[in-house]
Amino acid sequence: MIKLDFHPAGRHFLQIPGPSPVPDRILRAMSYPTIDHRGPEFGALGRKVLADIKKIFKTEQPVIIYPASGTGAWEAALTNTLSPGDTVLMFETGHFATLWKKMAQALGLKPEFLGLPGVEGWRHGVRADMIEARLRADSAHAIKAVCVVHNETSTGVTSDVAAVRRAIDAAGHPALLLVDTISGLASADYRHDEWGVDVTVSGSQKGLMLPPGISFNALSPKAIAASKAAKLPRAFWAWDEIIEANKNGYWPYTPNTNLLYGLSEALDMILEEGLDNVFARHQRLAEATRRAVRAWGLEIQCADASMYSPVLTGVMMPDGVDADEVRKRIYERFDMSLGQALGKIRGKMFRIGHLGDCNDLTLMATLSGCEMGLKLAGVPVAASGVVAAMEYLASHADSPVLKAAA
Amino acid sequence: MIKLDFHPAGRHFLQIPGPSPVPDRILRAMSYPTIDHRGPEFGALGRKVLADIKKIFKTEQPVIIYPASGTGAWEAALTNTLSPGDTVLMFETGHFATLWKKMAQALGLKPEFLGLPGVEGWRHGVRADMIEARLRADSAHAIKAVCVVHNETSTGVTSDVAAVRRAIDAAGHPALLLVDTISGLASADYRHDEWGVDVTVSGSQKGLMLPPGISFNALSPKAIAASKAAKLPRAFWAWDEIIEANKNGYWPYTPNTNLLYGLSEALDMILEEGLDNVFARHQRLAEATRRAVRAWGLEIQCADASMYSPVLTGVMMPDGVDADEVRKRIYERFDMSLGQALGKIRGKMFRIGHLGDCNDLTLMATLSGCEMGLKLAGVPVAASGVVAAMEYLASHADSPVLKAAA
Amino acid sequence: MIKLDFHPAGRHFLQIPGPSPVPDRILRAMSYPTIDHRGPEFGALGRKVLADIKKIFKTEQPVIIYPASGTGAWEAALTNTLSPGDTVLMFETGHFATLWKKMAQALGLKPEFLGLPGVEGWRHGVRADMIEARLRADSAHAIKAVCVVHNETSTGVTSDVAAVRRAIDAAGHPALLLVDTISGLASADYRHDEWGVDVTVSGSQKGLMLPPGISFNALSPKAIAASKAAKLPRAFWAWDEIIEANKNGYWPYTPNTNLLYGLSEALDMILEEGLDNVFARHQRLAEATRRAVRAWGLEIQCADASMYSPVLTGVMMPDGVDADEVRKRIYERFDMSLGQALGKIRGKMFRIGHLGDCNDLTLMATLSGCEMGLKLAGVPVAASGVVAAMEYLASHADSPVLKAAA
């Protein structure tokens, strides 16, 4: 029999860019008793999470909560707003942008994939100027939607969504703006309404600190209007019945009650800490990580300092070093999981997650494991990144305990 | 702040026909730490649940596990095997059969809805003879699939799936057989391979005793072959990439790890008890419930004794009694949730769930609550159903503790 | 390997008079992370439970919380107040009164054991008149303490503690009054200050709904004064250092943090429901139980209706019936644990616990299991006790859900 809760002595360090470690508070909330999803207690739970999740997306519009993992919410964003054969403009920022494009094709859409040549696009964010130029050229308005990834989980690059909105507006183009912030939500600043996003796609297992299994579509009035005409077949993902049932806190089909308990707790935790404090904490841990990487003499995957991700940092390996071998050694020796490089850059880098339920000392453990592992794997290390990170954290420290007590 | 774990003194009795109460063992398993879904430990978990779930469906073929609730698995069964405009023959057994038909329409299929007139069909099971007659008439083989519900959760009628298979074969018709046993699996006998089912749809929150959030498609080679030609757009639900990734115990996108922990535990529990013992226990509790209903002088919703459900029993109210008022009174006075009547028969009956993690004394509590509630609501009660149920249970008792120790 | 969380399908019914079933809310609270017992968070926890526990004892005086089970608190009450060779007047109400007397002997005290002859005392409560008479005869005040059990867990008899106080006062005797309400606290009305008790002994695993492992001494100024002169050796149980450290919410040695988390939650639950509501609920379930016992034609162990226990009911077996055989059959067939008869009356009766986290339907399950088990064991049963209990509950019902929502 497999022992599912087996681990070597001490706690495993799960430092991939999601799923992120689930805090005990949330695990406990998930163990509340399953209740009648048509009863009064459920309605109260539903109304609470539906109201509070809007604060995270910074929207006044409906947010759909799906009892399904994040990939499903990608599909929902497309099938609710588009019709077979529609052209969509997507931008290649990395592996997940590529997968979303592949999905659009599978669903019968015609994605156009903008991007920089080779792996360059995987080191930079969305180029709003390229989007604007393409939209200006589309005088017939064949393009029905622009799809971008806010925080590319495969690279550690966070794009400027507001700039994309400005580009669309500057081009005077009616395309919808669909944004994936699956790994950005509740870690990186995100403003659905202010940035004029039509559909924001997100998931539970990153900044929200939940296990996978819940995903989201935040909507705009324009997106809802588009859904009335959109012809792609849909049922499970269809917004209309969900919006209707949500008015009273219910779902048209069985919602995943226990994950909603977890979501409720996660929302409480985040709103108690304060979104701005959450974002500042992520920025701080990310900067400490980058200082460590630079001290080691290694390159950060994100080549544009204005787009560094607060969620994860991609660490490029010197030529000839297999990043997956380094990861494997760290996993076996120090019981820590790091994110593997995906797609085009497989084996070339690894990803350090510093999101969600993470603090200074967790990060120091993580960086220590990386530094020891790099050395053991024979990767030349210029100086101690751990020392560099400590210097940053000690001179830019906040006081989590005092702040919490305040 | 809503207190999600608030309940009056003592345990709430959740006696709806699903979600069923989640045993502590499963809740504990769901609290194991979330792990890297691309790491070696996850692969071991994935391989285990993928192997063991086949034993529950009684199949040697692949079983797809979706990180989504049951309604999604309905959609998956249709979109993987059919093309826009295809005719599907469906049978009206109750509210859920009706919802599945509605979904087929929404997805661009042409459902034909067989059934008995009025509410008669909601008191009987699938009529295999009617299906056979219809298929014989379809000499052009326009009908691409026959869709039936095995255990109608809205009525408490369990249909004879093997008879439907025989009907299709007798008609010499090539249609696929798609079966929903969302509420039947792991409570009522079910045999995917032996009965020649092409796609079986099921969910986690009934006989498997899990919270909602996982659903299934069990496949046949014929269904897999059909999926190669099927033209309905699909991505999240597409079988091919999942089957491929499942070979090593992984998923093409983020699986819902913590619910898979729960599934693993549920499978252990069911296989330890033994499927036949599980079925016998459900039959026994169902029979005791029916004896109580008859003693009360009330009618059982299922009018065909050969199709009584082992999962739930629908209890019809006398004319003039609002079943939802009775349910509300029982909920408020005895802290017990019963299932409401849905669709066509709303207010006419209530449903007693006796599935999953249920035993003799839990059932006696349930029936006591019903009996007291009926009287308080002014429903004439002929004799004590509780006494009738005790007589049956005491004279047909097994010994759970001794059996468990064996 | 023993599977500690193994149980047959469905929930075990633990209907012994303690340990009582631990609600999930408390189990979850017990899983909060263990913290530094000298840190600021611990102090806040300590101050909270030390303040709230006084409300349960209805005292303004210090309540000592021991990280030890209830038997230890018996010892603490004696060793803190008495000196070697001291005479103590104890009253035989049952097995636990007898054990306490045995302990007094072991500690070097001279217990005098008042009581009715034979097993009569085990069917009645404390006779305050006998105590008064004995104290009047003790003109030299050789008796240093009167020790009585408030709620005899072995019989189901709840004695009148206020009457004992009046008896002592009427005799003009300076003896201390020590009372064991291990199984009475938070189930039966108890008033430490008003009743003039000097030391009240209690435990965690009954009305407080916690696992065993915490016990209590509620003190009076007179008891504290007595402790300055008392000569029995003591260290772990010594009040003085604990009282001192408790002022800031700490303990002089390592407290059992996780059970204190549980205690905190239990206190919240009880105070939310309201002590009077808790008592009324226990009285109601007890009366329903007694009506069932009478309907069966069996005798209640407690022969004095004014002293029926709200916590448990002792059910006497007809001559020739081995109560333990009946219990064993019920355990094996219905997965329910009942309390065994102890000491002098072993095999003559069994005990039904209806305390703590118990409600109407749990009680109905319990009584159903008893009724079926009695019949299976061949005990003649006059009429259905289950029906009698339902009649009482339905006509004297409160509404737990509505009350909770209020």
Next chain:
Amino acid sequence: MIKLDFHPAGRHFLQIPGPSPVPDRILRAMSYPTIDHRGPEFGALGRKVLADIKKIFKTEQPVIIYPASGTGAWEAALTNTLSPGDTVLMFETGHFATLWKKMAQALGLKPEFLGLPGVEGWRHGVRADMIEARLRADSAHAIKAVCVVHNETSTGVTSDVAAVRRAIDAAGHPALLLVDTISGLASADYRHDEWGVDVTVSGSQKGLMLPPGISFNALSPKAIAASKAAKLPRAFWAWDEIIEANKNGYWPYTPNTNLLYGLSEALDMILEEGLDNVFARHQRLAEATRRAVRAWGLEIQCADASMYSPVLTGVMMPDGVDADEVRKRIYERFDMSLGQALGKIRGKMFRIGHLGDCNDLTLMATLSGCEMGLKLAGVPVAASGVVAAMEYLASHADSPVLKAAA
């Protein structure tokens, strides 16, 4: 309302020398349902833990498990073996040795307290030669027991118990040997039988990784014989009835069931890892810690390298630095708890716990927090202790994952 499960983002680092962090596996086990402590399931649990705990003490003799915290087991060791006025020879190794001596006095014994002058004894272990000399001088055998602390939690010094045994034997003295290894058990090598210990005292909240609330006496035949004649009053702590009841896996009074579940799980975890692996892991983490301390240019509290504790390391502050201020700063800024200096050396040092459920990266987090905190507090730090520790760990690493899989 105090939120007991409140913590700032990320996990609190509890690095005091006990209570040590409780692994999730143990917390989950503690949530198993409380059962009848007189029923068959409890007996199986009792027999298992009573058998397995002997392997941890390395004894074939009875081990008493008390439902009380560690201080109680100190009292039990004394009251079961000694009589009022008996002389006991104790050795001052630190704060806990001093508290034990104080307890002996309170219980009416006459402790003689050997030791080095001033605070010197608090930097060294037990001097077996001094004990031998004292026993040789006691030709009348007035000394009835020799009491020593194996692992002084207040200083981080682990004494040589076998040497004490040899000293007693060399002196030809019949005194019993009583040893406190509350913080040593299951972290440092310990051999009750081989070392000829008569009573070993231990607790749950250190190497056993449980919450506080369970404590132990491991016995020898000589100790059991002594208990027959010992005259100190005792009841709760009395061995005889417990030994008798334990034969079948039960206790004479209510045991703390849920902590026993936790103990069972802890024993499984430790025996799965292997005691020798557990000890080696502790030695390794301790050595890494000492290298860090030396790199910082600070002194280790333990002045005798042969007696360094594998459980904790005391770090002495330079003159003029208040160790508690340093600890407070680290707590507030990095959410980490370190152990405070107790008694004679209050404010002079702090203690780093590296025991129980601890691994390389947890230790690195801990040392990083110390290093940053020392600097922030203005303590001069010679060089990076973190770097020194990493060098040691990377060059002396074992592979926990590979080892676990083996």
